Amino acid sequence: xxxxxxxxxxxxxxxxxxxxxxxxxxxxxxxxxxxxxxxxxxxxxxxxxxxxxxxxxxxxxxxxxxxxxxxxxxxxxxxxxxxxxxxxxxxxxxxxxxxxxxxxxxxxxxxxxxxxxxxxxxxxxxxxxxxxxxxxxxxxxxxxxxxxxxxxxxxxxxxxxxxxxxxxxxxxxxxxxxxxxxxxxxxxxxxxxxxxxxxxxxxxxxxxxxxxxxxxxxxxxxxxxxxxxxxxxxxxxxxxxxxxxxxxxxxxxxxxxxxxxxxxxxxxxxxxxxxxxxxxxxxxxxxxxxxxxxxxxxxxxxxxxxxxxxxxxxxxxxxxxxxxxxxxxxxxxxxxxxxxxxxxxxxxxxxxxxxxxxxxxxxxxxxxxxxxxxxx
Amino acid sequence: xxxxxxxxxxxxxxxxxxxxxxxxxxxxxxxxxxxxxxxxxxxxxxxxxxxxxxxxxxxxxxxxxxxxxxxxxxxxxxxxxxxxxxxxxxxxxxxxxxxxxxxxxxxxxxxxxxxxxxxxxxxxxxxxxxxxxxxxxxxxxxxxxxxxxxxxxxxxxxxxxxxxxxxxxxxxxxxxxxxxxxxxxxxxxxxxxxxxxxxxxxxxxxxxxxxxxxxxxxxxxxxxxxxxxxxxxxxxxxxxxxxxxxxxxxxxxxxxxxxxxxxxxxxxxxxxxxxxxxxxxxxxxxxxxxxxxxxxxxxxxxxxxxxxxxxxxxxxxxxxxxxxxxxxxxxxxxxxxxxxxxxxxxxxxxxxxxxxxxxxxxxxxxxxxxxxxxxxxxxxxxxxxxxxxxxxxxxxxxxxxxxxxxxxxxxxxxxxxxxxxxxxxxxxxxxxxxxxxxxxxxxx
Numbered sequence: 001x002x003x004x005x006x007x008x009x010x011x012x013x014x015x016x017x018x019x020x021x022x023x024x025x026x027x028x029x030x031x032x033x034x035x036x037x038x039x040x041x042x043x044x045x046x047x048x049x050x051x052x053x054x055x056x057x058x059x060x061x062x063x064x065x066x067x068x069x070x071x072x073x074x075x076x077x078x079x080x081x082x083x084x085x086x087x088x089x090x091x092x093x094x095x096x097x098x099x100x101x102x103x104x105x106x107x108x109x110x111x112x113x114x115x116x117x118x119x120x121x122x123x124x125x126x127x128x129x130x131x132x133x134x135x136x137x138x139x140x141x142x143x144x145x146x147x148x149x150x151x152x153x154x155x156x157x158x159x160x161x162x163x164x165x166x167x168x169x170x171x172x173x174x175x176x177x178x179x180x181x182x183x184x185x186x187x188x189x190x191x192x193x194x195x196x197x198x199x200x201x202x203x204x205x206x207x208x209x210x211x212x213x214x215x216x217x218x219x220x221x222x223x224x225x226x227x228x229x230x231x232x233x234x235x236x237x238x239x240x241x242x243x244x245x246x247x248x249x250x251x252x253x254x255x256x257x258x259x260x261x262x263x264x265x266x267x268x269x270x271x272x273x274x275x276x277x278x279x280x281x282x283x284x285x286x287x288x289x290x291x292x293x294x295x296x297x298x299x300x301x302x303x304x305x306x307x308x309x310x311x312x313x314x315x316x317x318x319x320x321x322x323x324x325x326x327x328x329x330x331x332x333x334x335x336x337x338x339x340x341x342x343x344x345x346x347x348x349x350x351x352x353x354x355x356x357x358x359x360x361x362x363x364x365x366x367x368x369x370x371x372x373x374x375x376x
Numbered sequence: 377x378x379x380x381x382x383x384x385x386x387x388x389x390x391x392x393x394x395x396x397x398x399x400x401x402x403x404x405x406x407x408x409x410x411x412x413x414x415x416x417x418x419x420x421x422x423x424x425x426x427x428x429x430x431x432x433x434x435x436x437x438x439x440x441x442x443x444x445x446x447x448x449x450x451x452x453x454x455x456x457x458x459x460x461x462x463x464x465x466x467x468x469x470x471x472x473x474x475x476x477x478x479x480x481x482x483x484x485x486x487x488x489x490x491x492x493x494x495x496x497x498x499x500x501x502x503x504x505x506x507x508x509x510x511x512x513x514x515x516x517x518x519x520x521x522x523x524x525x526x527x528x529x530x531x532x533x534x535x536x537x538x539x540x541x542x543x544x545x546x547x548x549x550x551x552x553x554x555x556x557x558x559x560x561x562x563x564x565x566x567x568x569x570x571x572x573x574x575x576x577x578x579x580x581x582x583x584x585x586x587x588x589x590x591x592x593x594x595x596x597x598x599x600x601x602x603x604x605x606x607x608x609x610x611x612x613x614x615x616x617x618x619x620x621x622x623x624x625x626x627x628x629x630x631x632x633x634x635x636x637x638x639x640x641x642x643x644x645x646x647x648x649x650x651x652x653x654x655x656x657x658x659x660x661x662x663x664x665x666x667x668x669x670x671x672x673x674x675x676x677x678x679x680x681x682x683x684x685x686x687x688x689x690x691x692x693x694x695x696x697x698x699x700x701x702x703x704x705x706x707x708x709x710x711x712x713x714x715x716x717x718x719x720x721x722x723x724x725x726x727x728x729x730x731x732x733x734x735x736x737x738x739x740x741x742x743x744x745x746x747x748x749x750x751x752x753x754x755x756x757x758x759x760x761x762x763x764x765x766x767x768x769x770x771x772x773x774x775x776x777x778x779x780x781x782x783x784x785x786x787x788x789x790x791x792x793x794x795x796x797x798x799x800x801x802x803x804x805x806x807x808x809x810x811x812x813x814x815x816x817x818x819x820x
Contacts, residue, residue: 020711025420027418027420029740029743029766030740030766030770031737031740031741058656059658059659060658067658067659067662068661068662071659071662071664072662072664073731075651075663075734076664076726076729077731077733078730078732078734078735078737078738079731079733079737082735095737095741096737097733097737098734111577121451124661125658125661126658128656129656129657129658132656133656136656173744181612184807193420193590216743219701235587252612266456267453267463267464268453268454268455268461268462268464269456269461270454270455270511271453271456272456272457323524328459329456329459331459332423332459332461332476332477332478334425334461335422335423335478335479336461337421337478338422338423339422340420341491343422346705
């Protein structure tokens with residue numbers, strides 16, 4: 001096992017000579033968080049749901065090690081690992097004691113290069129757990145609304161469902177092929193928080209990461225659609241989502257708006273107008289993707305009458321927002337959202353007031369009692 | 377805990393002692409009014425947290441003013457000013473006023489915290505007491521409407537019934553309705569005193585500059601830290617059967633270890649030997665613990681977690697589970713309690729080694745944000761008088777032997793009373809006596 005002198009610390013984002021893009025920072029603690037982000041492999045790519053199924057295959061049997069052996073070995077090391085799908089990327093997280101770095105670099109490399117994709121795993125592990133994820137998620141009407149809002153705003157790509165809903169058939173061969181296209185040197189980035197960069201680079205270069213195919217960076221483009229409305233009648237609480245699809249250059253502007261009217265990041269800022277709507281749970285957020293974003297105001301509550309009354313306030317709240325005095329708040333919000341794997345540096349912009357004219361609108365729940373988009 | 381040297385002037389810098397520990401990077405400053413300031417500097421932090429904690433919580437309450445500590449703290453700590461976001465953290469034993477800000481703005485956060493502590497009455501008078509009560513009521517109800525958290529809340533209430541530790545953290549909607557501004561004033565008068573306050577901070581900033589900023593603006597009464605009555609554990613059960621819920625939610629616990637107990641880490645390791653299980657994870661069939669392999673084949677449980685929860689003078693050690701196969705609740709509790717028996721008899725070195733590794737990384741993983749670090753420092757200093765460095769904590773976990781786990785289990789688990797809490801479809805949850813009998817076996 002490795003032991004490192006406490007005096008050696010490094011912070012650098014240089015790609016050095018690693019075979020894949022590697023970022024590392026050493027910390028004084030004893031824990032390493034090693035994250036692999038696979039770009040162009042999120043829900044926005046390929047058949048709807050295929051990325052979610054691939055994410056479930058990660059950490060199962062590989063040519064080098066059975067899933068049983070890897071699970072038990074990492075439990076013996078006290079480690080935790082997970083594989084998640086976002087709209088942009090597949091994210092593989094591992095956290096373990098510093099000395100175990102080479103073991104997990106090797107393991108993550110094997111996941112990307114060597115996964116066996118056994119037919120029985122698809123039936124016994126992947127389908128049932130993907131289904132459980134989906135069924136847990138759709139119990140929330142605001143999740144259903146958010147998925148619908150993405151579809152209205154982007155149609156394809158970012159508009160794809162995040163999770164596999166079981167409606168379209170996806171074969172094992174399709175998943176394998178998707179993995180081959182996704183797991184390439186140009187798509188994969190490694191982030192080591194609590195790792196010495198030169199060691200990490202060395203281990204990566206000696207690991208199966210080196211065998212990743214080169215691949216090409218796919219230039220994706222996004223189409224944005226506005227002025228759409230959808231209403232989903234179902235039981236449970238009522239939720240209304242108002243969304244404005246935005247370009248990456250507008251993130252700073254909408255962060256200011258979000259902070260001014262009540263951001264989910266700053267939920268204890270009780271004087272914000274959205275947090276003072278009676279009887280409902282309301283907040284706003286700026287969902288930031290690589291090629292586009294979505295500014296979302298969510299209003300939900302058990303009483304459709306309260307939700308309805310609150311929704312009718314939204315236009316006034318947005319258009320009367322005091323952007324000038326919210327810039328410092330937005331800077332704090334951005335700092336709180338910034339992580340090592342996804343550092344955020346946005347320039348806040350409070351110059352142009354935002355009108356709520358062209359937006360997308362989703363109502364879920366007791367829709368008979370909820371307003372239409374043109375009634376805002 | 378460190379104390380000031382007793383010089384009268386609050387503003388006198390010479391009255392403070394600066395003590396820095398070299399490897400943990402925590403720096404302590406004690407002000408002459410008894411307030412401790414502790415910072416952990418983290419050069420990688422993207423934002424900073426400064427927080428003031430007092431030792432109060434439900435332990436400062438009785439059933440008729442239950443919720444007052446959380447209510448008062450939430451009024452004092454909410455909103456936004458000058459780049460500082462205020463929020464509160466309320467537990468059964470401490471209340472925290474938390475200020476989050478950008479690294480460059482930490483001194484402002486320190487000033488905001490000092491201002492709140494120096495003149496809480498003015499804030500309380502200005503505040504909209506009624507809407508704060510509505511908010512707290514909603515929070516209290518959200519605990520009750522989530523079956524898993526409800527089961528845990530009632531587990532503690534039943535285990536420590538008759539003591540303030542058993543009261544719900546945020547009060548109940550009935551008790552909150554009766555609270556008045558005078559109750560807040562009375563609470564602060566007793567608990568907002570120098571020796572009962574710890575200001576903790578974490579992030580990328582200069583400790584001394586923060587300490588100076590706080591010191592210059594802080595004015596609190598000196599006073600003795602109030603003593604709380606020791607809570608005692610009572611074997612008992614609470615059944616809240618509700619067949620409209622989709623699953624059975626069950627928690628069973630024995631008396632655990634307090635924060636300052638010598639067996640604190642042993643109990644943590646014992647809990648980690650059984651660990652967590654989630655039937656809907658791809659690796660569920662491969663999980664190491666024997667219990668997991670027993671339950672997953674027949675799907676008699678969806679999810680369980682083991683915990684060793686510690687308070688200043690008491691603790692709970694047990695599990696929390698959700699079961700959709702509601703007819704199998706009795707099978708599940710049988711298997712889990714029989715596995716607990718094994719801790720006293722036949723637990724293996726490999727199982728303990730796995731538990732130790734899990735506890736070590738869990739300790740490190742918990743401190744994953746500046747807010748978590750600030751909370752941990754303040755809670756430990758307030759409740760036990762000091763905070764062990766991470767290095768010390770890891771060494772203590774490393775020192776745990778299989779024999780220690782066995783000895784602890786024989787003393788604390790074998791044939792001991794338990795507390796049972798359940799909600800949802802718990803028709804198949806056997807009565808107290810049947811489960812209590814499972815805590816021992818007739819053969820050794």
